[in-house]
Amino acid sequence: MHIKQFNQYIxxxxxxxxxxxxxxxxxxxxxxxxxxxxxxxxxxTLETIEEAKKENVDMMITHHDAWEFLYGMxxxxxxxxxxxxxxxxxxxxxxxxxxxxxxxxxxHTIEIDEMITYSSCDDEELPGVGEYTNxxxxxxxxxxxxxxxxxxxxxxxxxxxxxxxxxxxTGAGHSTDHIQAALDSGCDTYITGEKTLxxxxxxxxxxxxxxxxxxxxxxxxxxxxxxKRLQELDNSLEVVQLYEEHME
Numbered sequence: 001m002h003i004k005q006f007n008q009y010i011x012x013x014x015x016x017x018x019x020x021x022x023x024x025x026x027x028x029x030x031x032x033x034x035x036x037x038x039x040x041x042x043x044x045t046l047e048t049i050e051e052a053k054k055e056n057v058d059m060m061i062t063h064h065d066a067w068e069f070l071y072g073m074x075x076x077x078x079x080x081x082x083x084x085x086x087x088x089x090x091x092x093x094x095x096x097x098x099x100x101x102x103x104x105x106x107x108h109t110i111e112i113d114e115m116i117t118y119s120s121c122d123d124e125e126l127p128g129v130g131e132y133t134n135x136x137x138x139x140x141x142x143x144x145x146x147x148x149x150x151x152x153x154x155x156x157x158x159x160x161x162x163x164x165x166x167x168x169x170t171g172a173g174h175s176t177d178h179i180q181a182a183l184d185s186g187c188d189t190y191i192t193g194e195k196t197l198x199x200x201x202x203x204x205x206x207x208x209x210x211x212x213x214x215x216x217x218x219x220x221x222x223x224x225x226x227x228k229r230l231q232e233l234d235n236s237l238e239v240v241q242l243y244e245e246h247m248e
Contacts, residue, residue, distance in 0.1 A: 102222030135162035
């Protein structure tokens with residue numbers, strides 16, 4: 001795929017979300033105008049770049065760029081990408097809020113039956129909301145989430161209902177405002193990728209079940225959804241998921 005064709009496909013897939021979140025995506029390195037193998041993962045780190053080299057990847061796609069507040073990491077990653085001749089594209093907020101993005105992809109992963117609303121961010125960040133046609137036990141949902149994420153999660157059963165309606169914000173959805181929004185949408189359970197003391201206390205106070213996985217692995221399915229769409233547009237592309245450690 002030529003890099004110009006790639007940019008066109010990104011525009012087609014994300015549309016207005018690119019203009020709405022104009023500083024939340026971008027190409028950080030172009031070493032090859034043509035690329036053939038995409039390696040995808042949630043985070044750009046020196047470790048994931050090494051995995052890309054190991055897999056003979058010439059284009060990395062990640063949800064997060066190297067965080068600027070991890071002092072020195074952006075520069076180190078840029079240097080390593082150039083050394084290994086690997087292109088890199090990242091897409092943060094547009095992928096969180098596009099209809100096939102991180103929240104929706106996690107809903108599909110846990111086999112939700114119906115999407116009620118998609119995650120959004122206009123005046124405030126709102127969770128996606130989905131529903132099971134037939135409610136399931138909370139313990140079954142916890143097991144399902146752990147199996148799909150490939151990691152143990154933190155889970156608090158704060159009511160006696162079976163799980164029917166779930167709110168999700170992947171990644172850093174730890175605000176009490178996020179939980180309140182899920183409650184306002186009639187959710188009995190809330191899933192996210194980070195927590196604070198206040199997240200846990202508020203969920204307990206409001207009697208909404210809480211499941212907290214990792215930031216990285218609650219969001220990986222959105223990146224996977226993106227690269228699968230790119231592969232559908234150009235079936236000559238190879239795609240591989242890059243290894244990341246369950247470190248959170």
